[in-house]
Amino acid sequence: MTATAQPTPATMRASVMTGVGELRIEDRPVPAPGEHQVLVEVAAVGVCGSDVHYYRHGRIGDFVVDAPMILGHEMSGRIAAVGPGVDPQRVGQRVAVEPQHPCRRCPQCKAGRYNLCPHMEFYATPPVDGAFCRYVLIDDDMAHPVPDSISDDAAALLEPLSVAIATMRKANVRPGSSILIAGAGPIGVICAQAARAFGAARIVVTDLVPSRRDMALRFGATDVLDPTAVDVSAIEPVDAFVDATGVPAAVVSGIKAVGPAGHVVLVGMGADEYALPVSHIANFEITVTGVFRYTDTWPAAIHLVASGAVDLDGMVTGRYDLEHVGEALDSDSDPASLKSIVMPS
Numbered sequence: 001m002t003a004t005a006q007p008t009p010a011t012m013r014a015s016v017m018t019g020v021g022e023l024r025i026e027d028r029p030v031p032a033p034g035e036h037q038v039l040v041e042v043a044a045v046g047v048c049g050s051d052v053h054y055y056r057h058g059r060i061g062d063f064v065v066d067a068p069m070i071l072g073h074e075m076s077g078r079i080a081a082v083g084p085g086v087d088p089q090r091v092g093q094r095v096a097v098e099p100q101h102p103c104r105r106c107p108q109c110k111a112g113r114y115n116l117c118p119h120m121e122f123y124a125t126p127p128v129d130g131a132f133c134r135y136v137l138i139d140d141d142m143a144h145p146v147p148d149s150i151s152d153d154a155a156a157l158l159e160p161l162s163v164a165i166a167t168m169r170k171a172n173v174r175p176g177s178s179i180l181i182a183g184a185g186p187i188g189v190i191c192a193q194a195a196r197a198f199g200a201a202r203i204v205v206t207d208l209v210p211s212r213r214d215m216a217l218r219f220g221a222t223d224v225l226d227p228t229a230v231d232v233s234a235i236e237p238v239d240a241f242v243d244a245t246g247v248p249a250a251v252v253s254g255i256k257a258v259g260p261a262g263h264v265v266l267v268g269m270g271a272d273e274y275a276l277p278v279s280h281i282a283n284f285e286i287t288v289t290g291v292f293r294y295t296d297t298w299p300a301a302i303h304l305v306a307s308g309a310v311d312l313d314g315m316v317t318g319r320y321d322l323e324h325v326g327e328a329l330d331s332d333s334d335p336a337s338l339k340s341i342v343m344p345s
Contacts, residue, residue, distance in 0.1 A: 014133035033083030043152040046074030072130040073123035076155030096155040099123035154312040162297035164194035171240035175199030183244035184212035196220035246270020
């Protein structure tokens with residue numbers, strides 16, 4: 001039996017992507033929570049680079065938008081109703097949503113790598129709808145309670161912070177570490193904050209745009225570089241390199257800046273294939289890996305924000321309603337824009 005604080009409406013408004021560069025407002029049915037599910041009334045949704053990529057290109061690699069789809073997967077809200085098997089006391093609870101539904105039965109899930117579940121249903125990844133709408137469903141254990149000290153905006157941005165936490169874990173960042181981050185966009189800046197929170201002593205961020213480099217300094221970088229003015233591969237070697245650009249030249253120069261037994265984590269979306277400096281990787285025994293979402297990162301993310309170690313509210317540079325989702329998706333063209341928020345309610 002479903003438990004609700006008050007009756008939910010039968011329909012809701014949603015911003016639906018109907019084609020490349022095309023959006024329209026539609027009325028959609030409000031879904032009912034099933035067993036071990038909760039219905040979340042969405043408060044805030046961060047705009048991610050993947051949302052922008054789907055909107056502009058209609059695909060990311062093998063994921064193709066071939067039917068109308070709701071974008072948005074960085075979200076927070078309030079539990080409006082719960083399905084069977086969920087404590088009815090959760091109704092009204094403020095939550096940050098981990099936007100994925102793994103099968104929980106495959107070898108990857110059982111090994112604790114549920115982010116690699118081949119049956120994953122991930123918000124705003126074709127054909128699964130996202131959160132540019134008023135209500136969403138999620139498994140109850142993927143709706144993480146947040147304290148009142150964390151705003152709705154910051155609770156939504158726990159999702160990209162989770163990417164950064166997963167990245168720092170793979171980069172083996174520890175107190176006293178040094179790290180190079182290519183790109184001072186939203187993920188690069190959040191990675192700089194996460195690196196500082198993990199104890200990195202030297203955090204070098206590269207970006208072509210001066211205002212972005214200044215922003216990186218505000219949010220944790222100890223040094224910033226213009227990669228067109230400095231040979232990044234020749235800087236004092238670092239323990240770890242994180243690419244948040246997807247640009248082959250940035251990846252190659254970043255790898256060459258990594259010292260012996262260092263770690264490289266590829267986060268940015270770019271070309272599917274490109275040449276790497278294999279002799280440097282082999283001779284220095286450098287570990288090169290990627291990050292595909294996250295596992296078990298929300299507790300750490302909540303702690304980092306609640307403790308003040310990471311500032312997510314300060315990254316918000318614009319807020320938009322459902323009628324202006326297109327403007328939110330295009331806001332990345334402004335160098336002063338860092339993180340845009342859509343408020344569906």
